[in-house]
Amino acid sequence: MEIITSVLGGILFATGIYNLLQKQLLRIIIGTALISHGAHLLILTMGRLKTGKPPILVDGVTQYTDPLPQALILTSIVISFGVTSLLLVLAYRASKLNNSDNMDELRGTENE
Amino acid sequence: MIYAVFAPLIILLLIPIFNKWKDKIHTGWFVLPVPLLVFLYFIPFVGSDFTTKTESYSWIPSLGISLDFYLDGLSLLFVLLISGIGTLVVLYSIFYLHKSEQIGHFYIYLMMFMVSMLGVVLSDNVFVLYTFWEFTSISSFLLIGFWNHRERSRYGALKSMMITVFGGLSLLGGFILLSIITNTTSIRGMIENSHLIIESPLLPLVLVFLALGAFTKSAQFPFHIWLPDAMEAPTPVSAYLHSATMVKAGIYLIARFSPILAGEPSFFVLVSIVGIITLCWGSYMAVRQTDLKGILAFSTISQLGMIMAMLGFGTQAAIFAAVFHILNHATFKGSLFMIAGIIDHETGTRDIRKLGGLMTFMPMSATLALFGILSMSGFPLPFLNGFYSKELFFDSANALNAYTGGFLGFLQEALPYLAVFGSIFTFVYSMYFFFGTFRGQAKLEELPKKPHEAPIGMLISPIILVLGVLVIGLFPNVFVNGLLGHTATAVSGEFYEPHEIYFWHGWDYKPFLMTLVVIALGVLLTVTRKKWSSIYNVFPRHLSFNTVYDFIMDKTETVSSRITKTYMTGSLRHYMSYILVAIIAITSIVLVVTNGFDINTSYLATITIPEVLVAIMMAVAAIATIFTNSRLAAIIILGVVGYGLSILFVIYQAPDLALTQLIIETVTVALFLLCFYHLPELRKRDDTLAVKSSNTIISVGFGVLITLIAISSHSNKLFEPISSYFVETSKSLGGGANIVNVILVDMRGLDTLFEITVLGIAALAIYGMLKIRRDKEAK
């Protein structure tokens, strides 16, 4: 199963990057969201899947799934949420002020 | 000795104070005692019983950098030139520069130069020498740019700086290699270990590095081009830096390393060929100049070439001739520069085409100039020092006999002819300088000022220098015994037994015959100079090495601009693509080269239908985001991926994650909806096929790479993860049953603290962004 999730992670990265390479800001932001999903899935996979019960101590259970990747993902989810929100507002403001949501038109010149 | 070196530094710091009174007393008067005192400090060392002297001060010992001053015959000659000519130049400048100029700056730069030049010739530590060396370039830059409101000054300053610093850096490279080869940073230490250097395979590189440093500084062909443009500096500077001292730093360097390198065939070839070419080219080019200082600049180039060539010969006779000429050149060229400055000062022009017949107006200057040019041209009179060193030059060129046959043998045969060839033009431009300025018809109407003799203050310095020419010419052996013999000893690395110098060797003395040839042909060419003018312009002006420099400077700007603009397009897609291609390419290569890919199926989890279905659903949704053209659809599809991920989290026993992901996903979708409402509708992707395919290749490539590394990482679990510790201690030490929670709030509490900080900053930044906008709109 880890191979399947790895491939899925790869697909999420690939589609994310494809969107990131687009001109329209919206698509680009969608791309970043896909990439973070891919990253989180890969972190989880790296802790091995289905090796035990959820990491909540219960008497009599000795096998738990690796809790550390889960903790890392939690941190990462929150952080990427923060960045994504900022990015959304930024994108909105940038396209409003520059009158364009096309990154190809937002290149800029040398002296400004 | 350290006080003597840094004395100018002390006065430099006081100059701003003296400068406050400059309306009453010319700042130069305060400065004048400094070089004089330095000169007087070093004079007592002169004498036949001279012994070397060292002084050491610790600076950065852990890097092998210390202030080791070493006074031997070579440095003694140079410090006397630096301080002696320095005194005369400061005196001269008092009359040359008017109080209304920024004379405070002038003297600060000049003193900075003096410290650095003294440092160059007295340092035994290569890195300290390099430090001072760069400061001579910097002070020269500032002095050439003294009148920086002139375009030519700025051009000349930058040019001299670029070329000499280029050489300086090359020198640094040479010093680094030398210090590695010999494991010492002391020049004397290097000389002691010279066999290490000679035997090192790096010798050619060392030689090239050192030579580039010396050739650029001493204006050797083809790096001479900065010197004529350096004439934009005030004339005292030209006389001092660009004739008597700084340009001789390269000569000094070659002389300093002569005990190691002289005798090496590669050294002989490189240094003597460059020297002799510079001699010929400089004297030839001097004849076509129209600016008095231009003539002198090319003349300096030519004379430096001659000294360089003699050092290249490497025989003791040649070395003696070289050090003798260093002294002689400083005297006659210094005086000629000062005369040129006087003419400029008193007539308002230095253009030789407008000058002429000044003999009657300026008899004193004319007399001084006459001695100067006769000495420079090597005219055979017993009271001219230039003649003696020129004759010794011819003599040493004739005496070369170290090599037989081959290129070296041929070169050895050709050198005397080239020496004569170059000297002919030396004679021609010397006469041209004198006759063009002082004889012939005066063209008073073309002169900006009515010419008259210079004030006596201005004449003192050239008078002293010309007296030097005569005294050395009359009593050469005094100088040989007291000073130059020691210099030759230091340069050749073995004791120099002084030979008596005398005027008359008989009719059959070959160097004398060479002198006669030079004079005969020189007179002929001088008399008929106008007819030959086309010869001097054989090389079109626009084809000079200046063009090369200008071309390089121009191209560095345009080419770098073109290169940079091709990839710094401002387009996010380009940037992303370049970055991703680099990552994909290099990481894949590493993966393949290290044989890093590995697949191990032994501890894979089982596959069940529901999770596969979720995975397929997520994959399809992710791909669908590319193809949808509706905002709403895109958000919903993105939501599918996010919620799918939560389901996977549930399946893989991560309840906290699933919950968080669910909440965050919901909030994100809401945010997306809010923002998307304000952003334009998705447009169809209108990329060209090339763009589409490059995007596809890059994204698929990266996806594949990440997948491969993920599989391989998962297959290579080489160690037991540390998390078993968390399971064991969660309750006992952490006091909680939910291990993930315990990790977050306790074991990795710092992560969580700063994760919250990140969220806080994001909130603040968003608030600030929106608030500033509101405030702006309110206005």
Next chain:
Amino acid sequence: MSNLAVLPIIIPMLAGVLAIFFHKKIKAVRIYAQIMMLLNVAVVSWIGWYVLKNGTIVLETGDWQAPFGIVLVADPLAMILVITTNLIALACVFYAPSSLSAKQEEYYFYTLFFLLITGVSGAFLTGDLFNLFVFYEVLLMASYGLIVLGGEKVQLRESVKYVLLNLFSSMLFVTAVAFLYSVVGTVNMAQIAERIQEVPAEDQGIITTIAILLFFVFATKGAIFPLYYWMPKSYIVPNVVVSALFSALLTKVGIYSILRTFSIMFVQDTELTHQIFLWLAALTMIFGVIGALSTNNVKLIIVYNIIPAVGYMLLGIGLLSPSGLSGSVYYLVHDMIIKTALFLLIGALVYVTGTSDLKKMRGVIHQYPVLAWLFLLGTFVLAGIPPFSGFIGKLLILKGAAEEGEYVLVVIGLLVSLLILLSMVRIFVVGMWGEKQEIQQKRKIGKFLIPSAFLLFFSVFLGVGAEWIYPHIETIANSLLDPSIYIDSVLKE
């Protein structure tokens, strides 16, 4: 005493948070920020002195024994960089009032500023790879806030690109950390180093691959060829004091991370990885300096000059020799200081001329001689003219390269420093020299110049007084070459 290690992170963090509560009282918040910075400089200097005297301080946060909890490792390398960071920040906090608009100061400049310092110091101090990611996010988030401060059109446009590229590399960062965790089962840097040493040669391939992936993450932040495209434009759009902070701190954190990870952790296949670094270093230097020569925008010239400096440092890291590493560390400290100083001076230049286009400037030296001379001094420091700080680092790195027989790199390094000089001295020759411009009214710029002069003083001191600094740097380099020093200090039983 081990709790000392957290102070360089906690003080600026609290300072930043407290500043929110009276952000509208500009005068108060200014003085408050200045006092807090002075306090922080005093504290970190004292900790630095303590570390140099008594050895590395390791703080196991929450009292969770290493390698299980997060450790903060205040070793000499981290402390020297933290001190430098704080000196720069001190100069910037005194410069900020003259350079920022009231609105910018009001809208949380000081909070974001302090949190940036928090993130940077944290990144230097942490001994945990995932925690390094978190501190990266702190400093990046603060930088996002700072780059948009003011909300101008160009700022927003460039920050979108900046945020996107950094977001991507952050995601790559966590992914790579997860990969590494899978292979070596830990995220503690000392333990990773220890475990990698035990891996047999035939299993090292995947570790090297992950290491290269991590290198690219750091290289993106560190502006190494070919990953620096995001940098030049995004560094010139914010206010100049923000640009100064960015150019001093952000890229340097990336370089520091490479220095740390590729000396104590990933040294299993240096033949491959460090050879790649050497060539990337050469290309970084060349393309960076070409960039610096390509423009007439004075701010861009300085920003592009960050790149060849990064190249120099990477060269030293790639050599992985005592000279090379001590050169890199020296250069790192030098470059942080001089880049800030130059940016602050350029801020003054742009303020008095009203333009950042070099072609429109002339004769500044006649009205503002102090500015011009400080700038020329800065130019020489940057170009590595002795006896200033740039020379010591350059000398060590080039010496290291020559010792390893990399003569081509020596030549490239020398030529690049010539071109750096050219790119900078052009500003002096074209903009400062020339005819006097009478039209403009003279402005007071003392407040711009004092912070710059303060930093230039350290640049000169680092060169002339190298004997006081260099032995420590040498110790640092040796400890980087011998990972067991770091491992033992963290994983002591």
